[in-house]
Amino acid sequence: MFRYSNYFLLCGTALAMTLSVFTATSVAAPITKGAVHKHASHPKAGTTVKKPVLSPVQHNRKAMQSSQPETIMVRQTRNVFGQAARQKQGVSVTHIDAADLARHQVTDVKGLMNLAPNLTVQPQGASSSVNFTLRGVGLNDFTSNNTPSVMTYVDGVALPIGYMAGAAMFDMAGVDVTNGPSGYTHGQTVTAGEINVQTADPTKALHYGASEDIATYNRSITNLYVSGPITSNVQYRIAGFTQQGGGFQKNINTGQTLGNANKGGLRAKVAWQPDDKTNIVFSGNWMQDNSQATGVYNIQDLSRNTPAYSNNRDTSWGFRPEFLKLSGNEGQTKPSYNNTFWGAGVNITRNLGFANLTTISAFQQMYVHNLMDLDGTRYAIYDVDVNTNANMFSQEVKLASRNSQSRLQWTVGMYYDRTQMRSSIFNDYSQSGSRPYVQRTSYNQDQQAFSQYGHLRFALTKRLHLQAALTHESDDRTLYNMRTMRYNTPAYPTPFDNRYGRHGALTNQFSGMGGIEYQAFNNLMFYGSIRKGFKPGGFTANNTVVDSQLNPTKPESLLAYEIGFKSDYMHHKLRINGDAFWYDYHNQQMVGLAVIPRYGVVGQYVNIPKSRIWGVEMEIDANPIAGLVLHQHIGYERGNYKDFNAIDSTAVALAYIKTGVLSAQYKNFNNVDMGIPKLTLEGSASYKVKLGETWGLTPYVDYSYRGSQLNIPGNNLYRLPAYFLLDAGLTFAPKSGKWSVSAYANNLLNRHYDITRDTGLNGIFGVPGTPRMVGGRLKVDF
Template identity: 25%
Template sequence: MKLTKLTYPAAMLTLLSSSIGQALANDEQSSDSKAKLEIEKIVVTSQKRIQSTQDIGVAVTSIGGDKLRDKGIDKAEDLTNSIANISSVNVTGGGLPIIVVRGVGLQNFRVNDSPTTAFYIDEVYQPNIASADLSMFDLERVEFLKGPQGGLYGRNTISGAVQVISKQPDVDDGTNGYIHAGIGTYGKTTLEGAVGTAVSDNSAVRVSLKSITSDDRQFTSTTGDFDHGEIDQWASRVIFKYDPSDDLSVLFKMHSGEDNSETPLLRAVGTFVAGPTVANVNASVFSFGLCDSVLSGQGTTPGCAFVDSAISADYNLQGDRYNSASTTPSFLENSWNGSSFQAAYNFADYTLTSITAADSMDYRRFVDLDSIPIEYAELDYVSYIDSWSQEFRLAFNGSSTYNWILGVNYAEDDIVEDSGAYGSEGLLPLAFGALGGPVSLFQDYEQKTEAFAVYGHGEWRIQPNVNLVGELRYTDATKSFSGSESLGYADGSSMFFPGIDDINLEKSFNDTSGKLAIEYNISENVMTYASVSKGFKTGGFYGGIVFSADDLTPYDSEQIMAYEVGFKSDLMERRMRLNGAAFFYDRSDVQQTATTTGENPVSRLTNIGDVNAHGAELDLTYLLSESLTLNVNLGYTDSEITDSDMVSATIPGMPEMPIEGTNTPNYSKFTGIASVNYESYITNDWLLLGALDYSYRSERDLNLVTQEAEKALLTEPGFGLANARVSLMDESEIYKVTFSVKNLLDEEYRTVLRDNGLRGMYTLYGEPMTWNLTFTYSFQ
């Protein structure tokens, strides 16, 4: 039976929640006249209306804007150290963040694919993963929903959804804002500020700005003799609010920014025998035999060679893990702007909401994928991304017994790609010698997406302590893909790639998704829930370089059926909050990168088969005293490919093996996060605040591991990261000085290990120990 793996954790949660209910009943019988310590109520809008996190049967984490700033969370991937059972991967170290939730995550790393964890910025869906980090400043909060959200949120939410909610102007709040400035390791400078003010009796505006710059960071080219890693980012936002009457509220937002940062230098990984090679190509060579340590499952050694037959010592790569043999700087040149218009009108017991948005992004990511001195595999990804959307929804909240939401959404996005691969030495001229030995390959395409959806959400309180929740959504999406590839030569001439000179494809995808849930309140402060939900991720077209028109055959939509049980509780007169969940996922037609077979194999996105995942989570917040708070988040996930007839090998040169029975990559089975927060007066006017947190992740496969010999190279052992911060703040919360350290123990761990697509491999390590000193001035 498919739900067998859910039975034991579900039973444990049921027994635990029952015990909690009894404990709470006993707790409430003994009242105390003393002033009580209570955990604050956390409000979210994850179900399109204002609710407490403790009142909804969804695994949701909400982090307030001040806490995000205190913890230095300004990128989507930073959330992974605060929430259990989520992880991240950024395949070239910047510009393309992937979030993996409960083992479900995007396995294709091109901008024309949609994420599995959907990002909504101020209720506007972000159609591609490149824009996930663009608005992480001056926030009200971030809400992270785990599990498929196919009802209210729709397509491409099979692992979850993230709501990024900006701080909004307030007509009744006068002039307010803050200035936040910081310095840190590698000359990092952060400047952030916001000011909101009333313009008239019924209108207000808020302006927000952020800038991050740095010197060269920890990356060094040993062959080019330069340091690398400068950060150069800025972003701005203006929100205008107008309330012409008590029943009508209007918001207009404009935002823009740039990211011209240098991305990490990749570090080559030797897997070949230094010696025998194929024929020289432009004075370069290519090794063909795997070294013994790789074949025997011991991983790479200093004597294993790169694709050019050099070893680590030849490029002085011993020692510092951030050294690279690359002589070509990798960088981003990204700019974006957009606007949105929201209007909400209340009449009788109804609210009609309209959200209109348009966004534009120029995206460029240049990366030296070979990470060695020769021009072997250097890629210049250039994309122009435009999107707009319109949503209308009608909500009814006029009854204590039931409420509902009906909505319709239409969206379009357009991606124009103009990318190039450069390799004057190595496989590119060798593989296409019959075509004159080209030194570059160019890819030009346009992908258009049109999506229409209609949805409904309803809740019915059938008993005072029993609530039924239902969601249903129908989505129809059409994608078109047109383009060509061409080969470039040293003399400046070019020719179309045979068979890929005029591609015109179109594919439609439609699906019905939704959820059915029951929520049961054991007592005022304890609720349990059970849900069944269905989600889907649209299919599409592979956006990478291909060598035949057949490789552009569209992949189908992915489906997920999710079963979840959980509980939420506030105990010990609300000094303790304990929440838990257990889940089982049945995924079909899973989209994942795999290697095709044939004369010219290519790694691309396809439907590999079925995946099952199961796991559990436990979240604890406990007010130990007026000064001390403990937070513990635990997570377990096991995600396995259960049915597939495909074969693959991640390490170039290894025999291809069946992928059925292997784990999906880029997640840890066990995650644990613990933090202690301290707050106390040191004088009558000043407070001392301190925080220490530690996050642990068990081993994880950095790529698909199909055979035991690959494990030593592709599996990263478990590790833990410690962070600390201490702040001094005045009683009125006007002035605040904070000193913080991330990766306090300077833990060494890899975040990426991948095949570069031309038989070489590279790796990246996580950030070293860094420090920051910040000053915040708030005014009201």
Template identity: 25%
Template sequence: MRYTSFLFAGSAMMAVLSTTAYAQSGAVPTAPAPAEAQDTTTQNGSLEEIVVTAQKREQNLQDVPVAVSAISSEQIEARGVSAITDVARVSPSLTITENTNATGSSINLRGIGTFSFSIGIEPSVAIVVDDVALLQQAQAFSGLNDIERLEVLRGPQGTLFGKNAAAGVINIVTKAPTKQLSGSIGATATSDDQRRLEGMLSGPIGENVGFRINGFYDDRDGYIRNLNTGHMLNGERSYGARGRLDLDVTPTLDVVLTGNYTNTRSNGQVRTFRSVNSGASVFGAPISGSIVGIEPSDSNYTIRLDTEPLNVSKQAMFTGKATLDLGAANLISITAYQDWRFHFVEDLDTLGTPTLLNTADPTSILPNGSAATASFHAKNFTQELRLVSTGARRFDYLVALFYANGHTDRDYARGPNAAASWEASADTETFAAFAQGTYDFTDTTHLDAGVRFNREKIGATFLNTTAGAAAVANNGSCLAECRGRDSDNQVTYKASLRQDIAEQVMVYASYATGYKGQGFDISTGFTPARAANPVRPETSQAYEIGLKSRLFDNKLQLNLTGFWTDFKDFQAQGGVTLADGTIVPQLSNVGALRSRGVEAELSAKPTRLLRIDASAAYTDAKIREFANAPCYTGQTLAQGCVPATGGSTFQDLSGATLANSPKFKYNISANYDVEFPKLAFDGFITAEWAYQSKVKLDLLGSPISYQDAYGVFNGSVGIQGRDEADFRVALFVNNLFNQHYATSLGYTGSSNAQAVAQLLPRNSRRYVGIRTRVGF
């Protein structure tokens, strides 16, 4: 009851942050000039229309029968949204699990996301950049730059966005060229030693060509101190550039060419100790020697490591989009190629003291312990061809063909303890045809329906290169290269009925089916059996009802959503503990899940100078059937861990709550403009509070994996130019009350004397800074 009360109070009083989206009155210009983009409200202080491309065509947000949050470039700047992890602060039902490197992180909507070690498993939440879906979810963690709009679509979106959108989509739209020559330069400096520079130049080249180029350089020291070396870990250095050309080739043909490159190098994320039991050890070495001078706690930002981590990400993407005006419809072609390389080095034992190669032999000392390294290389080519109707008519339509060919290589090595090394690859080739139409029965009653046929071919190769490996010792793993091939066909569909019940008030009900493709469990322990039996596809059935409204002369926007989604064969990462204590990663199909709840989003402009945005979500996401789930580390028979054949163990997780799915989550933000009539600038004040309830961070239910409820307050004050003066200066604070929280919790050490390790993200501690931007 307490959560329900807060939900309705938040939705009635505050405001959906996400509806502050890309706003412009009516028509959407090809590229708004900077001065036009600074204010998202009309002159009389009311809210403007919000235009989104959530259904692959430009539509008013309030006409789209989808639960979608839209975050404008103004909100991105004002609220300091600079990474994909920041989006969770400003969108209901979105949570992000950060891990020791991006390949272990996951993005979740309404409790549903994908955490997998395998390169052969696609995400449940698709990340789409300028109409192109990223192949590997880890590619999304390279930072955000020069973004026009972020759209978060909640619930299955496979009809339009494909097989990797089973739980939703984060649609990223970058900025287009401006109609007049313009430019800007910005800088950020923080108390935790971040220094960032970014610049942009945009405008026309003659009558028929527009350009936009932007670049950035970001250098941030770490915030976790390694007492062994004195170095600060979890820092990051990155740089990147994007170039775009818009060409009016003929009066009926437009072409957009975009190229983007980012390079990110970090020395984290590392875990620290939250607690250490007496006698805890790793690979025969007592942990006590590695916590000298450290007090394990939920606010511990120190560690001792003998191998410092390294993460390097290099990503390039090239996109060509051509639009041919056929009169009654536009024919659109989108061709893209992406290339992503990633390499990491991690301390495997999380210690800064020697370990033993053989726990029974005290002379088998390993002075530098054990480490793990891996390299990834993903390439993906996509081609989409759409025919989209134009103009106002009783029946609007979109029909399209899609093709994708992706390939990912990975090598992995760890040791000398728990030694394993292998080389693998994953292939996916997709053919799809889809269509969606809108039929207006009357001026107030509308039907939206779509269908997609998807055919996918997948492949995997795996070679076990562990030194001295033997088939028996490695569970029959692939000493000679294992190969797997399979294919699958699937039809998904969606239907929505909308009814306008008053001017600018609409209700809708929808039903959709979702699908995430099958995949190979490519990880340590891969066997011929895995090559012959890919993990089954994940399917879902989703029901949604919603209200979208504009009230009080466009001064209030309130959107409400109720959802109920049943998942079958959900793909979940776990591990099987063998009789010798070795944990072998294993991807499993959970029998059934259910996610249901209520979401509210609100934007209000009570006065010309004050804007309030808020969102709230109550989510009940549970496992309905998972009788043969792996046990968590250290789980006993009394705690439900049951021995099985072959020395493995299992537990029954039926009825358990999903990981990283807080029951209640809300955020409230306010922006107040302060006028200085006698000066050339005005002031502003922003405040934001984001809260989430207690959450379990481990699917398998380890009792130490719960993060207590917490709230974080961010704020800023500053000045910005008025009229022709284009500049902004903001002093800001992140996490004002220094609220510490973890995004990952787990055991380390032996199962009979455990220690708890945590991942504390950068935003889990207070820092202050200044952001400046000057444009022309």
């Protein structure tokens, strides 16, 4: 209980503040008879308030009182923080609005990492795929063919493939990051949480706008949109973006730059209301990414003994012509992406009177081609080409109660998805010494999932609410046509062409939750919940040389205990929310290591029988004076393995250096720290200064801090050092808000930091974070 003492102290402080505010408002100054006070429900400026019709007796009484003095006081309270409804819900959610996304130049989900507590978003190596960890729960899915622990939704559509989730974000309405096991009211059940991305919808009035963002390293980001009515019951919205430049890495041998973006996309939505009870939204999207790939820097190279790079922004690459021809990359001279994404969907909402019926149908297609140099040297030690063709179809049907005043609120629904994937992976090891050949691994994977869910919320009293939910999900996936072959070289004339049998993984699991919400005062709510989540098993589908590598992992499950409070003070000028959580984690899926004699160390998904995570989170928003907005997020978490024996990569490396022979070396990691960042901080301050009656000037400062992180236990070379980032900017805009001009500097202190570290071939590589970026942005909205 000691570890929660600070949390309970904060709860007590929140209660004391509420009591003081309650007392202060109760003992108000005497009010003149007939005075009217209005707080939560007050007329907006310019609103006509209808007077009630009076009976003759009431009319005479009114006339008798007309000579008495009457004072009418109308207090208007504006909530600058928004999300008032969320303050009445017992769940931990971080909301990031469109303005914050634009201010931080968030163009994909990796930009969210420093905007929410205890959230980690990392690229998978140097590829365009991404991995998520939330509150220490996540999977480093280097083959991108497994269900993520954190599910990404775009306009209500789940994207279970890392490449799809990592595609561009533009024309945004906002993002919600939901912590803990989820999937009780929609979509799929997962263990860690959700990232819900909402794009802007069509409008009934004509609006159009554009923005241009230009920064150092020749980076430019262009956005535009137009939205409005076609007829009285049909609206449209078309939005597009392009991003160019921004490459900051340099080849340590030649001085060439790397990392320039070259991508763009379009999205269209059409909303149709055939009657006053139905809304149908048709949507389509397309995105093309021909950017240069991210480079890696060498941390350890046991193949050629290349010295570790002292500057993490240095890189190197070198592809053999034979490898480029074999992998379909003739003419390429740098690591690169060639990705195409497109999709379409229909979202139908129908008012049935007693409930709302919602159906969401979606299809997404991707063609991914990533050429990467994962050794960060000019040698062909670990050069990789990934070619993946995948599509996904999903269908959801949901029924939810409509009467918000009813004591019983309910939601029931069903969700189905089907994915088909075909992938081939080329690895050029020919100059590594230990593997003098090019290897190709190819496979097909089919997956389908069917889930059912039900959620209830019952008002036991006016202030006390109970919640309960139950879900069931069946996940069936099959890996087939798995083949690994090696292309002969003068140093490796031995034929190698292995074909592997069909492998399947079937999961049927129930999960659920129970919760309580207590509205102690109108401005203070306490809540608690117990939630059970699970994630299906999957396959390791890369670099397969022995059949045992294809054994599926077991499903993982998470039992989450959480308590928290949400509060607003000083007429919504101060918001303080906090929570504490305790996770019992079973069969945690993670990337471990396997040692294959005469071959090397390979990644292998493993299950950790038991581990434990706990932590606290705090959100503080303040608007102490007009124009000044302060924001602070705090996340602290700890995790320990409770039953885990694994390959000790340090011991393996030392044994290889000493003997020249690869052999498995194990270590017991019971009670060892899981390596998740212990402390994450994110804060901002902005102050809008009025310049006369027409103009406004808003300076702002943002900062973030992330504690050190160790993804693979046993070797400190994998540790990402802690780092602190500071951003600053200035925005000038007219009162109308129709245009604005901004200047900014991100990573003002030009910190060198890593966003991921990973296993190479007999080595370790890192991927650097973005350096100082100084730029300006012009935005117009009409």
